[in-house]
Structure formats: structure tokens, C-alpha cells
């Protein structure tokens with residue numbers, strides 16, 4: 001390790017000093033190029049007994065109790081990307097999950113999954129899916145893989161992992177979830193999805209929806225059978241036509257890639273948000289301005305909560321630099 | 327040299343609110359079952375055969391003759407290169423072979439010389455087994471062999487030594503070597519040999535007919551030669567405020583290891599298990615008392631590891647506790663735990679029944695042995711059921727209705743006593 005660097009930083013794992021060009025922490029071996037949200041989702045930092053040391057399987061080294069997930073309200077923040085997930089006001093559990101990570105010098109990968117409420121262990125399904133998929137996307141960013149191909153690989157891996165959670169004797173309630181992802185570099189972004197979780201692009205004074213819902217209602221709109229307005233109130237509005245899970249078969253995501261030319265925001269969300277602000281202009285009207293991504297995400301979640309919070313709400317906001325970055 | 331150990335845990339991890347006792351059967355299986363390319367190299371071994379040459383071995387003289395043939399059979403079963411010695415025990419102990427100090431390397435010439443020396447033995451003197459064990463311990467101490475195994479044969483009681491002295495010796499030599507004990511005839515004490523075999527992590531058995539001794543010695547030596555790794559400990563991590571109520575080897579034989587715990591770190595205790603052959607499998611019944619947590623909480627009640635003397639972890643498993651208000655979950659009884667609990671109760675019912683019988687308490691003997699008959703029936707322990715039938719007349723096994731037999735052969739009673747700790751696993755898919 002060189003000792004002359006003025007840009008000394010510290011390891012996020014063990015706080016040992018590291019230089020900007022170091023790829024791994026010399027003290028604990030942590031990969032310094034990759035930063036990501038915790039695998040397995042949000043967990044308490046301290047055990048109920050006060051202990052803060054956990055073994056590799058998440059058991060307290062003092063009292064043996066398993067580390068508990070605290071999913072009711074989750075906030076994750078990394079440079080340039082932040083997410084908030086909330087149980088809402090009506091549901092017993094938060095079955096949405098989010099995971100994201102950042103590869104230094106390469107870009108950001110984000111995944112949001114919404115557990116299907118009628119399936120069993122839906123929160124396990126969504127957590128497994130985001131963990132599996134974000135790993136694949138971060139590996140892709142590190143190796144410089146094509147983002148659309150990496151997105152398809154991530155969906156295949158996540159679908160397989162969620163399918164393995166199913167009990168053969170209870171196929172009709174096999175754990176399942178939706179999927180929406182983003183892979184963002186300095187000059188381009190790729191969004192992939194399966195199901196009705198959405199992505200919106202907000203830039204300057206305009207906004208656009210990047211995804212089309214995989215629901216029966218949306219399909220009927222596309223075929224001209226229903227109008228958009230009719231679809232919103234149709235009983236099939238939220239019935240998915242595609243999802244991840246043992247009963248989903250082989251799944252390929254829809255995806256879209258675009259060049260990022262101007263600064264803006266990319267918003268990934270579950271239907272707990274977009275139910276209240278379906279159109280891009282609705283979203284734009286309530287979007288907090290001039291604040292960091294985490295404040296934007298909190299503000300949007302508050303909008304959904306104030307409107308009733310009927311479902312779990314998850315919002316991830318990614319800062320788009322545009323051009324050569326800044 | 328490294329064997330990997332598979333650790334499987336059988337338990338019902340669900341506990342009702344407020345409960346704190348966690349029972350689990352931990353099945354430990356040493357890897358390397360001889361699959362092609364995975365054969366396990368035998369470890370360096372040393373063997374000492376200790377035979378009783380007290381005066382009683384001449385009554386009848388067939389006993390000493392059989393002991394000589396058995397020792398020869400054991401010596402013949404040693405692998406070339408194994409260090410070995412033969413000790414003759416009376417109220418003192420002496421090395422019969424080799425002539426010089428220390429041990430000799432097994433080979434055609436040394437085996438022949440050892441057998442010749444054994445053949446010259448004659449019976450004369452008393453019995454002080456502690457002296458025999460101390461000599462064996464000194465012989466092993468001069469060797470750097472990883473596996474250190476002894477065979478001890480006696481035909482009588484430990485008359486020329488106090489029980490306290492034997493206890494001292496056992497505490498001194500425990501961990502130095504493992505020892506399988508055999509009693510020939512019916513004038514030795516089951517409890518005495520069991521104490522020795524348990525302290526030295528070996529087996530105990532009766533060889534009522536001297537003619538069977540040679541085959542028994544041969545198979546003990548073969549088994550000792552088959553061991554691949556020595557001095558393996560079972561390491562238990564338990565959480566704060568938890569207590570290991572007991573740790574018992576539950577199969578193939580019942581051995582209580584609870585008292586052999588050595589603290590190796592805070593909340594961590596090691597229990598000796600001796601030497602393992604590739605493919606060998608044993609069950610342990612672990613009972614831990616933990617401080618109850620809340621409904622919905624999940625706890626690691628114990629982490630079970632197999633460790634070598636250097637502390638390297640050879641295998642690992644975990645025993646869990648999950649508190650639930652779902653009665654259907656918490657009242658489920660794990661079949662493995664039930665089986666071994668039944669067998670442990672069977673062993674103590676037999677021991678208590680035989681003790682009462684010896685003390686002339688016919689009522690208690692009938693009740694305890696009747697209970698044993700019923701448990702043997704329930705746990706499918708047919709060998710024990712057959713041995714029980716030699717001591718009691720079974721009228722109805724399912725209810726344990728029995729009558730004590732007036733005439734019971736000593737050999738039958740002692741066989742039942744020694745084999746009461748041999749257990750049976752339930753069939754697993």
C-alpha cells in the first residue's frame with residue numbers, strides 16, 4: 001500500500017485506511033470497488049441482548065438468537081442512489097424488497113421486487129429475488145457485460161432462486177414476485193421488468209414511464225379491448241400475466257436501454273406508489289425538487305402513505321449524471 | 327491426514343412459550359467410505375495387549391490357554407509397522423514383550439517372538455488393574471503414534487487395589503489411550519470394567535466361553551487398525567445463560583460424556599470421542615437448557631463441531647430452538663429423540679432391576695425388569711429382549727408383565743448387564 005496518497009479513505013467494513021486505487025482492503029479483504037445493500041435485507045445492528053456480533057449464519061455470538069429482519073420501514077443510501085420501503089398502513093407485512101449496489105468507476109445496479117400477496121412466503125420470494133439479481137447485475141458491471149444480457153441473466157437466476165423456495169405439494173401458492181431493475185452507467189441506462197413494478201424517468205421538466213405492466217388489464221388495453229381509464233378500475237387491473245416463481249416457467253424480461261444525455265432521476269417503484277400517481281405527470285407533480293435521492297424517495301413514500309397506504313410501498317431513486325458524469 | 331465429518335441433527339426445534347429444554351440427536355459420520363480415490367490412509371498406531379495372569383486364570387486352565395491364543399490372534403491382526411507390546415497383569419504389571427525398553431515394530435519376526443513370549447506365561451498372583459493401566463500408559467507415552475489402543479482382559483475383581491486408587495489412575499491415564507475391556511468367565515464385576523472402558527472411550531463385553539476369546543481379540547485389533555483419525559473431540563458452543571444438561575453417546579452404545587467436558591473457550595466445551603474409522607457413524611443425544619425467548623424468536627441452542635487435537639473443525643451442525651404458540655408444532659415428538667430416550671431408559675431399568683435382584687428386593691426387580699421388557703419391545707430392541715428373557719419369564723411384553731426366574735445362569739445375568747448399553751437406531755430412509 002502506498003503511503004503518499006492524499007486521498008486516503010477508510011474501509012466501510014473495518015474502517016482500516018485504504019487508498020483510492022486499492023481494489024481490496026488489506027486489513028479485512030473486503031472488495032472496495034463494490035458497495036451494496038446487505039444480503040438478506042435489512043437486519044438489526046444489535047441483538048435484543050445488546051450483543052453486536054453475529055456469526056456467518058446470523059446468530060448472535062452471545063445469546064444465540066437469530067438476527068431479526070426489520071422490514072416495516074427500510075432505508076438504504078449509497079452515493080447517487082437511495083431507496084425507501086414501507087409496510088404501508090393496511091398490510092401485516094412488508095413483502096416488497098429492494099437491493100442495490102455500486103461498482104466504483106462503472107455504475108449502479110438496482111432491483112425492486114414486490115412479493116405476490118396471494119402466494120406464500122412472499123417476502124422471502126422478493127428478498128431472494130433482489131439478492132440474486134443484484135449479484136448478477138453487479139458482476140456484469142464489473143466485467144463490462146452487455147446490460148440487457150446481464151438483465152436477462154439476472155431474471156433467469158432470480159426466477160430459479162424463487163422457484164426453489166416452492167414446496168412441491170403446494171404449487172398453487174408457490175412463492176412469487178414481480179421484478180424491475182436498472183443498470184446505470186455514466187452515459188446509458190437499461191431498465192428490465194417482469195410484472196407490474198414500474199420505472200419512470202424524470203428529467204428537467206418532463207417525465208416518462210419506461211415500463212409497461214405485465215397485467216391482463218394492460219394487455220387488454222394494448223389490444224384495444226379496454227381504455228386506460230377502464231383498465232384502472234377493471235378487476236383484472238392487478239392480475240399479473242407474468243411474474244417470477246415456480247409456476248412462472250422460463251421468464252424473459254422486457255427491457256429498454258437509452259442514452260443518458262442530461263442529468264435527471266430514474267425512479268423504480270412497486271404498485272404501492274404508482275397506484276396513487278399512475279401517470280408520469282402525476283408523479284412529476286408530487287416529486288420533491290432540489291433534494292438528494294433519499295429525500296425524493298421519502299417524499300414519494302409519504303405521498304402514498306398520506307393517500308391511504310393500502311399496499312407496501314417501495315421507491316428507489318437513482319441520480320442520472322448525464323454525459324461524462326460530473 | 328484429514329477425515330471430514332458429516333453432522334446431521336434430528337430434533338423438533340419448536341418449543342412452546344416459556345419452555346427452555348432443547349433435545350436433539352446428533353448423528354456424526356466420519357467421511358471417506360472408501361470410494362475410489364478417497365481411501366483414507368491409516369494413521370500411525372500403537373497397540374498394547376494387557377492380559378490377566380492372576381492365579382485364578384488357571385481355574386480352569388482353559389482360561390489362560392485361551393487368553394494366550396487370543397493374544398496371538400490380536401498380534402497377528404496388527405499391521406506391519408505398528409508399534410506394539412504385551413503386558414501381563416497381576417497385583418503388579420510387567421512387560422512380557424518386547425524384552426527391551428519401549429515397544430517393538432510389528433513384522434513377521436517380532437510377531438513370532440511375541441507369541442513365543444506369551445506362550446511361556448503362567449498364572450500366579452493377584453489383581454490390580456490400575457497398575458496394568460499405568461504400565462500401558464507409560465509404554466504409550468514413549469511413542470508418538472497418533473492412534474493408541476489397548477485391549478484389557480481380566481477374569482476377576484480388582485481385589486488388590488482400592489476403588490479410590492483405580493479412580494485416581496483412570497483420571498491420570500484418560501486421554502492417553504483408548505481401551506476395550508473384556509471379562510472372561512463370570513467372576514469379574516461388570517460395573518468395574520464398565521468404569522474403565524467408559525473412562526478410556528472403549529467397549530466392554532463378556533466372553534463367557536473362553537473358546538470365543540481369540541475371535542473377539544482378533545476383531546478388536548482389526549477394528550483398532552481400521553481407525554483413521556484419533557483424539558477427535560465434540561465441541562459444543564452454547565449461548566449465554568444456557569447449560570448442557572447432558573451429552574450422551576446414544577449409538578452404537580450408551581456412554582455418558584457429560585462429566586468429561588473441558589472448557590476450551592467462554593461458552594465452549596469439548597468432549598472426547600476417541601478414534602474414528604472412515605465411514606464410522608455414531609449418535610449423540612444432546613440436551614441443552616436455554617433461557618426462553620419470545621414467541622417467533624429463533625435461537626441457536628448449540629453449535630456442534632468435531633475438532634481435531636489442533637483445533638481444526640472437521641464437521642459442524644446446529645441445534646435450534648424456535649418458540650411458537652402453534653401447539654401442533656411444539657407437541658410433535660421427534661422419532662430419533664424418542665427412540666434414544668426410550669433406549670436410555672431401557673438401560674437404566676435393566677441396571678436398576680438387576681441391582682434390586684442382587685439385593686433380594688424381588689418386588690422392585692420385577693417392576694424394573696418388567697418395565698425393561700416393555701421398553702425393549704417398544705424400541706424394537708430384539709437382542710436385549712432375548713437377553714431379558716434369560717432373567718425373567720415374559721408373560722406379556724407390551725404391558726411388561728414378567729415373573730423373576732428362580733434359576734438364572736451368572737453368564738446370562740452378566741451378559742444382560744454388559745449389553746444393556748448396546749442401542750439400536752431406528753430405520754432411516
Ligand SMILES: [Zn+2]
Nearest residue numbers: 011014025028
Ligand atoms: Zn477492511
Ligand SMILES: [Zn+2]
Nearest residue numbers: 047049060063
Ligand atoms: Zn444476543
